[in-house]
Amino acid sequence: MVSLAALIVWRLPPYMVFFPWLTIACLDGLYMSSALTKVPNGAWFTITLAGLLASVLILWRFGKEQQWAAEADDRFPTTHLVTKGEDGWIKLTPRYGGDNLSVIKGFGMYISRSSCSYLLLVYPPDMS
Numbered sequence: 001m002v003s004l005a006a007l008i009v010w011r012l013p014p015y016m017v018f019f020p021w022l023t024i025a026c027l028d029g030l031y032m033s034s035a036l037t038k039v040p041n042g043a044w045f046t047i048t049l050a051g052l053l054a055s056v057l058i059l060w061r062f063g064k065e066q067q068w069a070a071e072a073d074d075r076f077p078t079t080h081l082v083t084k085g086e087d088g089w090i091k092l093t094p095r096y097g098g099d100n101l102s103v104i105k106g107f108g109m110y111i112s113r114s115s116c117s118y119l120l121l122v123y124p125p126d127m128s
Helices: 002-009 014-036 044-073
Strands: 082-084 090-092 107-113 116-122
Touching: 002 014
Parallel strands: none
Antiparallel strands: 082 090, 107 116
């Protein structure tokens, strides 16, 4: 990753990046080969677990990127959802039922955590 950053971002010449990359690649290769000699004795579990976790994280990232792309495409103005009626009240468009929207005193806060959504309504204190 640092080699790619050095080539693409920092625009270093390839000959300056190659020898440090080769050194790190050789050390990583030595470490991996020493770890692979332990596979018959039970190290296969650790490698399998690492592969499984990497697969889950790659799939998660792919799903999030698909979600972000879908959310970016679904942008549309609020006028598609609500309109102002003849009596001055805000109401849903006919596509969504055309009912009047109710008004409450206070303000709402939408909280979304781990796929559970909550609407917190905060009412001002009655000072009468």
